[in-house]
Amino acid sequence: MRTLPLFLPSLALGSAISTRQDSFQTKCAKFASKIDLPNVRVNIVEYVAGGTNLSIPDNPATCGATYQAVTADFCRVAMAVATSNSSEITLEAWLPRNYTGRFLSTGNGGLNGCVGYDDMAYTTGFGFATVGANNGHNGTSGEPFYQHPEVVEDFAYRSVHTGVVVGKQLTKLFYEQGFNKSYYLGCSTGGREGFKSVQQFPDDFDGVVAGAPAMNFVGLTSWSGHFYPITGTNTSDSYLSSELWSVVHDEILRQCDDIDGAHDGIIEDPDLCHPIIDTIICKPGSSSTKCLTGAQANTVRQILSPLYGLNGTLVYPRMQPGSEVGASALYYGGSPFSYSTDWYRYVVFSNPDWDPATFNRHDIAVALKQNPYNIQTWDADLTPFRKSGGKVLTYHGLMDQIISSENSKLYYSRVAEAMSLPPAELDEFYRFFQISGMGHCGGGDGAYGIGNVADSFNGVAPENNVLMAMVQWVEKGIAPEFVRGAKFVDGVGSGVEYTRKHCRWPRRNVYKGPGNYTDENAWQCV
Numbered sequence: 202m203r204t205l206p207l208f209l210p211s212l213a214l215g216s217a218i219s220t221r222q223d224s225f226q227t228k229c230a231k232f233a234s235k236i237d238l239p240n241v242r243v244n245i246v247e248y249v250a251g252g253t254n255l256s257i258p259d260n261p262a263t264c265g266a267t268y269q270a271v272t273a274d275f276c277r278v279a280m281a282v283a284t285s286n287s288s289e290i291t292l293e294a295w296l297p298r299n300y301t302g303r304f305l306s307t308g309n310g311g312l313n314g315c316v317g318y319d320d321m322a323y324t325t326g327f328g329f330a331t332v333g334a335n336n337g338h339n340g341t342s343g344e345p346f347y348q349h350p351e352v353v354e355d356f357a358y359r360s361v362h363t364g365v366v367v368g369k370q371l372t373k374l375f376y377e378q379g380f381n382k383s384y385y386l387g388c389s390t391g392g393r394e395g396f397k398s399v400q401q402f403p404d405d406f407d408g409v410v411a412g413a414p415a416m417n418f419v420g421l422t423s424w425s426g427h428f429y430p431i432t433g434t435n436t437s438d439s440y441l442s443s444e445l446w447s448v449v450h451d452e453i454l455r456q457c458d459d460i461d462g463a464h465d466g467i468i469e470d471p472d473l474c475h476p477i478i479d480t481i482i483c484k485p486g487s488s489s490t491k492c493l494t495g496a497q498a499n500t501v502r503q504i505l506s507p508l509y510g511l512n513g514t515l516v517y518p519r520m521q522p523g524s525e526v527g528a529s530a531l532y533y534g535g536s537p538f539s540y541s542t543d544w545y546r547y548v549v550f551s552n553p554d555w556d557p558a559t560f561n562r563h564d565i566a567v568a569l570k571q572n573p574y575n576i577q578t579w580d581a582d583l584t585p586f587r588k589s590g591g592k593v594l595t596y597h598g599l600m601d602q603i604i605s606s607e608n609s610k611l612y613y614s615r616v617a618e619a620m621s622l623p624p625a626e627l628d629e630f631y632r633f634f635q636i637s638g639m640g641h642c643g644g645g646d647g648a649y650g651i652g653n654v655a656d657s658f659n660g661v662a663p664e665n666n667v668l669m670a671m672v673q674w675v676e677k678g679i680a681p682e683f684v685r686g687a688k689f690v691d692g693v694g695s696g697v698e699y700t701r702k703h704c705r706w707p708r709r710n711v712y713k714g715p716g717n718y719t720d721e722n723a724w725q726c727v
Contacts, residue, residue, distance in 0.1 A: 308391025343543025527602030598639025650687030
């Protein structure tokens with residue numbers, strides 16, 4: 202569970218004006234009797250005071266939280282919404298006192314069926330009427346997909362879209378003014394869900410903020426599964442310990458850190474980094490623990506190479522260099538990656554006994570051909586979304602240890618080619634920002650604090666906060682030229698060591714001086 206920083210904006214405090222509080226609470230208490238929507242079963246309607254911890258005892262254990270800290274007063278509506286005769290989603294709508302006339306949907310992560318309570322608390326604090334759903338199943342395992350295509354369909358697209366339809370209806374019922382604009386905020390699977398809305402439901406949102414999107418989903422799931430056969434178990438000659446991955450990382454930094462002009466421990470543009478790992482192969486007879494065998498060097502080379510299918514077509518681009526320390530535990534730790542294994546066991550082969558050690562290119566071909574409910578989320582013609590007036594801001598950390606940032610660049614190129622538009626034209630509705638030093642959706646060695654989640658909060662100014670940048674773009678027509686990131690001393694709330702302006706693609710950041718690399722004005726987007 203994320204604990205919201207105390208400095209998050211909450212325009213309505215629980216103790217503000219007791220008469221207004223009574224009025225709002227009364228309105229919330231009476232709201233249950235107003236809800237009469239098809240396929241909706243209301244389970245909870247309750248007033249929640251800002252500055253408290255909301256108890257969520259029914260949250261699945263694997264979702265990791267039994268309570269959620271909240272900053273704003275809101276009316277909570279928890280529901281079950283049927284999506285077919287054999288499936289349903291758990292949906293929550295949080296309707297804040299400090300309502301700004303904006304509706305927002307949150308997303309999910311991994312294969313999970315976890316309501317994004319942390320993101321709901323974050324966005325409700327800004328005055329968004331916010332919805333979040335469980336993706337049609339409970340918990341983080343993919344086992345609920347087994348022989349249950351309706352659950353797969355919910356996961357692919359239907360959960361988010363259904364939540365938006367119902368959430369907008371509830372917002373109109375609760376607030377006399379309805380809503381003026383609708384937004385989306387999500388990362389990882391949430392990023393994919395945002396792009397799925399852009400591609401398939403172009404009228405759902407005016408503005409979409411989609412981080413590290415898990416698009417090319419089948420390709421991503423195959424790519425994340427192909428590492429285990431490369432590394433083998435921790436007894437294999439091809440396996441590298443976490444300590445050796447640190448050695449690899451140090452060598453990659455030695456070769457690539459200075460390419461951008463600054464020696465700061467950050468690879469500003471991995472596109473320019475093509476490390477030669479042969480340089481750290483052990484000399485004959487060496488007893489050093491800071492070098493690799495030939496087999497281990499081959500492992501690194503394969504991991505930093507794209508994945509191709511049976512007919513030589515690209516399945517998924519390479520893992521960007523610089524992410525290896527974070528990825529070593531998830532992907533290279535001598536055991537299979539659970540999300541990939543679950544997808545192949547419970548969806549692709551419908552065989553709980555399928556062995557991930559046998560994974561091969563024939564399996565990839567089967568999965569790509571299957572592509573249930575077009576979960577690939579790889580459609581590149583965004584003309585309907587553009588015509589609707591929608592805006593999409595996407596970002597990707599260049600230290601992402603789970604979803605390679607190379608995939609976001611590949612998708613951008615696909616959109617440009619499909620729509621026959623250069624970046625200057627795409628900029629009108631689609632902007633992509635590379636966030637150097639950011640891991641998967643947050644964290645990392647660099648200036649990752651861009652306001653995409655509570656743990657990355659560094660103020661409400663649009664240049665410091667991607668969500669508020671989107672609001673400004675949609676409502677004032679001011680498009681973001683850059684995204685400023687904060688390098689925290691020791692996590693959010695600990696103080697800011699420095700800031701850096703992250704460039705919009707296809708520009709890249711170059712250190713020009715004359716100041717220190719911690720001076721954001723010493724960098725230029727070129």
